[in-house]
Amino acid sequence: APSFLLGAEVDASLASIDGDLGFENSDKTGVGEYDWLASAKLRAGWAATDNFLLYATGGLALAGFDYEDQFGCEFTQSRDGWLAGGGAEVKISSRASIKAEYNFINLGDESQPCTAFGILPVHTEADADLHVIKFGFNYLLGGQ
Numbered sequence: 001a002p003s004f005l006l007g008a009e010v011d012a013s014l015a016s017i018d019g020d021l022g023f024e025n026s027d028k029t030g031v032g033e034y035d036w037l038a039s040a041k042l043r044a045g046w047a048a049t050d051n052f053l054l055y056a057t058g059g060l061a062l063a064g065f066d067y068e069d070q071f072g073c074e075f076t077q078s079r080d081g082w083l084a085g086g087g088a089e090v091k092i093s094s095r096a097s098i099k100a101e102y103n104f105i106n107l108g109d110e111s112q113p114c115t116a117f118g119i120l121p122v123h124t125e126a127d128a129d130l131h132v133i134k135f136g137f138n139y140l141l142g143g144q
Contacts, residue, residue, distance in 0.1 A: 029070055
């Protein structure tokens with residue numbers, strides 16, 4: 001019979017999500033890059049059959065961000081925010097399953113003081129929303 005499930009999940013991954021930054025009608029002045037992503041989230045789902053689960057997820061998101069521009073301003077920071085999403089998981093054997101999941105990640109509006117040309121104070125500001133699609137494989141070790 002259909003069942004409702006509730007669980008917790010923690011994950012981390014390396015990333016290479018970058019973007020060019022600049023002024024309107026100008027060439028690129030800097031590059032920002034997310035090097036890693038991590039999350040701690042709850043999953044609430046409905047097992048439509050013994051082998052198929054649909055779920056919604058939400059929780060805390062963390063990311064490592066690096067910035068560098070042509071004027072000598074550079075910094076590294078950890079950013080935090082929230083995520084929401086959903087997915088499906090299919091059992092492919094008594095010990096293994098595969099899943100596909102979408103996460104919307106909002107890392108908020110962060111500002112960081114910096115120095116251009118080694119002397120000029122500069123204020124940088126970044127607002128980040130990420131759309132992440134994940135595919136996964138789960139294998140149960142031990143028990144059944």
